């Protein structure tokens with residue numbers, strides 16, 4: 001059985017690995033976190049009418065900010081955001097304000 005210091009050491013290793021993982025994911029963001037947050041807010045307001053299972057609202061937001069959707073859409077997919085409501089549920093869960 002691992003003693004206390006060993007448990008502690010493993011915990012620290014895991015924390016360091018998670019921080020590193022997070023930093024590299026952040027480096028891979030196609031837009032700033034602030035832009036993502038604005039997107040989540042926009043979706044939140046616009047999805048009151050329901051999702052039509054496309055990225056219509058996301059695309060609208062991106063084009064209003066002159067952001068190429070080709071850069072962002074594949075990234076959203078990596079986090080399970082294949083339509084507007086999924087972006088809000090799946091991607092915001094990971095990248096929303098902490």
Ligand SMILES: [Zn+2]
Pocket residue numbers: 051052053054083084085086
């Ligand atoms: Zn949807």
